[in-house]
Amino acid sequence: MEETALNLVSEGAGVAVATAWSLGAHAAAAELARQLAPHDLAGLVVFVSPDYDAATFAAEMARRFGATPVVGCTTAGEITPDGWSDGAVVAIGFLRQHFAFIARPILDLANFHVEAGRELTKQLRAELSAARPGFAGRGLFGLLLVDGLCRREEAVVTAVQMALDEIPLVGGSAGDGLRFERTFVIHGGRAYTDAAVLALAATDLPFKTFRADNFEPTGVKMVVTEADVEKRIVKELNAEPAAKEYARVCGILDDTLDAFAFASHPVVVTIGGQHFVRSIQRVNPDGSLSFFCAIDEGLVFTAARRRDPFEGLATLFGGIEEELGEVDLYLGFDCVLRRLAAEREQIAQPMSKLYRAKRVVGFNTYGEQYTSMHVNQTFTGVAIGRKRTAAP
Structure with a gap:
């Protein structure tokens, strides 16, 4: 596919987007650097297909962008300026004129402690203030990318949001296509597993974080009666084998329990009067x-x-645009199961066209972060508007 660049640096804009479909990590990094060379960037976020060697790509990006912070992760599909894609790399550059940007990795999640996460986040907030003294940006938001197979997202997002106080946080869990074998986050020229990356951005542009799904609860309930909590495995529902009972309740044939079935028949939990999807990854041999x-x-x-x-x-985009005015970019974290459901229902093409029309860029995730919650089968992110000019 032809490489494309989405140039959003007309007056008042604060982001530039580049994409590449190349034969390898070196070529992809070179193409992104070529497209973004004209811009003075405060930071760069990259989402890379698992078809590329993540370690090589991370090292090449650090070499080409020097002191500019580069963070990112592998994907279960990309959202490029042309819509949904596979096999691509997409990069979102935050222009120094309108952004201050700082990031740090959170390593060894298997031994993560909430207090350590809170302290790291507080330090990062202080470093952001010190990095750009005199920068006019007053609005702050956080981006959190997490190894999608670490099973530690809830602890990390809770710790980070506690330290951020009222600063909004969004993000996504790294993907590996539909292989579920190994996912990576990227920071400082390296690709990490069992890790997360937290980035903080200050801006003088209007922005709004968001969360949306397209499900509503029914009256049908299932109770988890046996589980391996650490491994996120449900063994029994309603005192019956979990897969069999889930299929019965949802009206699915046992032999069709696959990713497409899980995408079309989610289960939700109610927290604080709101419902949140708890998505199923796979059915196990037992x-x-x-x-x-x-x-x-x-x-x-x-x-x-x-x-x-x-x-x-339509409701989501309409409400955001009514509040912000013109939106330059929706940085989106879109669960891979939403995309699979769209493919199964044969609406993937019009959904992709809608994302293209609304300037959505991001990736398909193994889960999404929103404030203090790790959620599933959801579309989260941050909408970035244009610099507002005073009325004459």
């Missing part, structure tokens, strides 16, 4: 179910039904 999100014995799942995804997105 009939248990592995989940993308934390689970616990006694947790009550509610079967959910899909709503028209276009209606929900």
